[in-house]
Amino acid sequence: MRFLQLDKITLLEPGSKIEAYRTLGAGEDYLRDQFPRFPVMPGVLMLESLFQAAAILVRATEEFRSGLVLLREAKNVKFADFLQPGQTLKIAAQIIKTEGPLFVVKATGSKGDTTAVSGRLIIDCQKNADGQPDVIDQLAAKYIRDLAEQLQGAAIVRR
Numbered sequence: 001m002r003f004l005q006l007d008k009i010t011l012l013e014p015g016s017k018i019e020a021y022r023t024l025g026a027g028e029d030y031l032r033d034q035f036p037r038f039p040v041m042p043g044v045l046m047l048e049s050l051f052q053a054a055a056i057l058v059r060a061t062e063e064f065r066s067g068l069v070l071l072r073e074a075k076n077v078k079f080a081d082f083l084q085p086g087q088t089l090k091i092a093a094q095i096i097k098t099e100g101p102l103f104v105v106k107a108t109g110s111k112g113d114t115t116a117v118s119g120r121l122i123i124d125c126q127k128n129a130d131g132q133p134d135v136i137d138q139l140a141a142k143y144i145r146d147l148a149e150q151l152q153g154a155a156i157v158r159r
Helices: 043-061 135-152
Strands: 008-013 017-023 068-079 088-099 102-111 114-126
Touching: 008 043, 008 135, 017 043, 043 068, 043 088, 043 102, 043 114, 043 135, 088 114
Parallel strands: none
Antiparallel strands: 008 017, 017 088, 068 114, 088 102, 102 114
């Protein structure tokens, strides 16, 4: 991933919730152009942080069987605060509804006690027509599983 928006995962309960963190560094490429005199994380990347955490939660829930996990829709997204270099975004996401391949995830990103971004994400898990993962799906699943374990620093919590 070119723009990995998670630094660590502190909680991952497949089928339920995830907690992750992203600290914005002063050396991020996009900060030179975003607002040179007032560097802040772009809102779209704050939303991407929420999606990346939610996608790992959904993939873990699906036991990493889905080859492609898409953000189908972002609803009621609200941006309430900036994230500046040196500040940390705490990301919390919780599955609130499942309908077939669709997952509705409530996600928030906060700075201390202040909510910086929030919304409901509709995530779509695409599987192959025959239901069997192909080689690409298996490689993608292994990459995301390894990434999740690396960010968490331990094996994924199994229920």
